[in-house]
Amino acid sequence: MAAIQVNHLSKSYGSFQAVDDISFEVEAGTVFALLGRNGAGKTTTIELLTGFQKPDSGSVRVLGLDPIRDRAQVRGNVGIMLQEAGFFPDLTAGQTVEIWRDFTPAARPASEALELAGLTAKAKTKVRQLSGGEKRRLDLALALLGRPDVLFLDEPTTGMDPEARRNIWEVVRDLAARSTTVLLTTHYLEEAQQLATNLAIMDRGQIVVGGDMAETLAARVGRVSFELPSVIQPGELPLPATMRGRLAMVQAADPDLAAQTLLGWASERGLRLRGLEVRTASLEDLFLELAQNGEMAQNGTTDRGDHP
Template identity: 90%
Template sequence: MPAIQVNHLGKSYGRFQAVNDISFEVEAGTVFALLGRNGAGKTTTIELLTGFQKPDTGTVRVLRLDPIRDRAQVRGNVGIMLQEAGFFPELTAGHTVEIWRDFTPAARPASEALELAGLTAKEKTKVRQLSGGEKRRLDLALALLGRPDGLFLDEPTTGMDPEARRNIWQVVRDLAARGTTVLLTTHYLEEAQQLATKLAIMDRGEIVIGGDMAETLAARVGRVSFELPSVIRPGELPLPATVRGSLAVVQAADPDLAAQTLLSWASERGLRLRRLEARTASLEDLFLELAQSYEIPQNDVSAGSDRPGRSGDARA
């Protein structure tokens, strides 16, 4: 049985339909990315999955439990990392984890949780002295205290430097490999592509794309780009290309084959294709495609609050 089951889920705030008849499943040990622009419905969906909100329509099961009816059992078996957390600024990171352990059944040792989050060196540092990225890691340490079977990560690496972000990626991979089910939202598209094997992209409360990450991207068109030789006109190329300035771009279902075709053509003419790059479709390409299809502003594809008048805090 899937670790998370969502069937025809709906939630409104007045006339605003935040979540509109969505359905998806997440198998145990899977990293599932819930993506979309600000206001797409992700935050409300997480609130419904974790029992912070009651659905208007549809059903939710997390680890075979109803997050509303079986709230205590669900909270005891899942870890939740919200967009913002309320810490006492004068407590140290270590003391914060120790206090949290008192409310967490079968909690890990504080030192183990801090190590998982990469905060061992900050154990005696006051929370107010932690950077934004370090506070996010403290959030993660608290979410992992109870050795959860399910983990909800809402923007887990915001404010982290690249090294810290990749360290957290490895923690998530290790947890999934041991059977933990992870649902995450993130506005770092590379992060989602690196971690998730399944995805759902929401827009205006609905899931517009969902399924296997690799299959979804493989179905999109890749591209080959290169610097157009000054002696060549676009119409002379062996494949149709869009030229922007000196850069030519060829859309191709098989970018490797397209690149070989271009290189063979250039070799026959004694030409060199500078800055040649062939790549399959990425999540960024997919979002740009959706931005055009659904008129989504291209600078507005991050995770955030989908509730009118709210700033993005996922708590009820």
């Protein structure tokens, strides 16, 4: 069953089309990543899904309910970690969680929520003294208080150090394993690749790539790169290569096989392929490829303005 259903959703601010006719579904108990550059429409999409914004057209259903019309009911079953939202600076992290428990039916104990977010040591610290990453964790603690069925995470690990980020990934994985549906936006492609089973990449309000993470990546090419030996011309290589300075790059559906071919060819000639790197397709490659395509498309059309 789909926990989140988005059907031909559109939203504009003045003449700026923030979200442009997008549709997707998120199956219950899965992690779905929404990716894209700044201004691509990710946050507007989350705000539409959580009922903070009203769509111009199209529909959203979260657990079968309309997030605007059935707001109280939806809010009772979802946790929302906003990208930008304030805290009361003079309250401590612990006091903040305690106060939020009053707003949350059947809330977790404050200590459990703080522990899940890795903030136990900061329970008595005033919010104004927390670092950016610690505030994100407090945000997560509040989102998890009501044991939500659906969790919306808008850039959950921004500003966190790598260790804290990995801890949060563990929490998200654990929640997903207990059949919480998670929709997250992120700038960190590794994060999406680590956590999500499905993805949608947005660009200028539209979904340009979407679907199963593994299938999406499998459909992309990997690459082999190495320093071209000085005695060799690019045309002499057994596979077509593009050059960046002295670096030769070979794109191939199966980069391991391409690397074997190149190494065999080099050893027959007594050559060494210095700095050899074999990379399977990553989300980063896909993202950069789309960004390049997007820029090319944008250069050919009129500027659509910046995010309001």
